[in-house]
Amino acid sequence: MDVKAGQVSFDQLISELSTRLINSEPAETYECIEEVIAAIGNYTDADRCYVFEFDDNIQHMTNTHEWVRNGYQAHIDDLQSIALEELPWFFKEIKAHHKFIVNNVEQLPAEASAEKAEFDREEIKSVICVGLVANQRLLGFVGCDMVRKKREWQSADIRHLGLVADMVANTLERQRTYAELIRTQRELEKANRMLQAQVAQDGLTGIANRRAFDERITNEIQRASRHNTPLALLIIDIDQFKPYNDHYGHLQGDQALKSVADAMFDQLQRNTDFLARYGGEEFVAVISATDEQKTKESIQRLLDSVRTLNIAHDESEVAPYLSISIGGYIHTPDAEEDTESLISRMISKADSALYRAKSDGRNRGYLDN
Structure with missing residues (x-):
């Protein structure tokens, strides 16, 4: 592929995906992220593309979105609430560098034995993950797996996935902010109802005042x-x-x-x-x-x-x-x-x-x- 033509094509894809995310309603967030990872998975010729989200203390991670190429096995149901103790080396790397890049799973260091066992279970030969960072907080990561063959990840692959990670991170942060606003609004409504009830209620007998x-x-x-x-x-x-x-x-x-x-x-x-x-x-x-x-x-x-x-x-x-x-x-x-x-x-x-x-x-x- 001509590099310049490929660059234009990717920039156009990113622009379209970004517009889709920005214009989406909060209720459409899940669907939009699914569209984004499907698009990047197809564009990068990956076999699997996904989003994981961390809990607030980065002690657990959960696979929240997954795209899988036809003919390959999905693993989202297997990858829920994974504890740091289960994949300690991966957690350490992604927290320290906000990236996790493995060209050949067979060459993982000895300290990554738990990670290698998991990759082997999923038949992963190469993997790349980029952190989802918003407001200087690591929310999770977006990643791509190669199952068919090993792959030497290039700087362009890292840059492309980084742009996707930025979009997804901003979308998740917006969704979390929206959810927090809704929660706060409901708490205020409940407090107002309770206050109104108290204002209209006799404190001793419990009936109206x-x-x-x-x-x-x-x-x-x-x-x-x-x-x-x-x-x-x-x-x-x-x-x-x-x-x-x-x-x-x-x-x-x-x-x-x-x-x-x-x-x-x-x-x-x-x-x-x-x-x-x-x-x-x-x-x-x-x-x-x-x-x-x-x-x-x-x-x-x-x-x-x-x-x-x-x-x-x-x-x-x-x-x-x-x-x-x-x-x-x-x-x-x-x-x-x-x-x-x-x-x-x-x-x-x-x-x-x-x-x-x-x-x-x-x-x-x-x-x-």
Whole structure:
């Protein structure tokens, strides 16, 4: 072959391969590298061309891409996670020189006995490997094997494979950077979700907090307005909780709050039902698409769920156990109503019903008209 013509041909090939890699999407990286090693394998008349990647500490290497000429055996499945101890001389050479060039496997030094045994197993007569280096870090190597016959590797072969190695190294580094960005993005999204959950969650009881309620009631009013359906708001207060706290202590008081929250939460199981801690020993519930009878039934279930806990309250003037009082209000929002004003009115009406429940002896629930 005319050297000058061959040079032009190779430069054209490199240009085409480089363009393909640069313009590829991250999802196409694997396919693009396969195309590159197939092209260089054919161009150099090698029998096998491949890419190996090292782990971060260069203690293991894995064959990640392989092209094999028709009629020759593939070995990619045999060459996964190879430890430094298995091929110590090869690891030493590639780490020190970023190159590994053997014209005749039979002439390997005695210290390369493990490497010779492996090459013999793969029927390799000559081999050339060039390191994949990006940001001064050795990522792996690209290599070519000769199985049919021995080969004296020329400086042009080393230069050509070096150019391919640079392209592949930059592609792998770009892919790793992309993968790291995706991982970081997912971690940030997860952290944001957790932060949002924490911001909207009461730290003691684990249910929604006042902030979450403010957002939810607005959304439910808008939904009820669109569908012309009733919406119920309940305000729930633990009866004589201060005497309970003073008598049993704050730790037991906190546990009582958790138990009450859990019991009520279990009674509001529809996706549209919502329970939040409003502050102190006070809770709020929002029940969508309900009516007066269903709301009264919900109130009764909430009352019974706390009674069933049978939490002793020796200081209570209401019952020998912890109990709750509930005030509620039902309304069908109108599209013309101001949402903020309606929320204030619903809270005021429910609070009035709660006051009446307390005045009538507590441990009960009323609906305001």
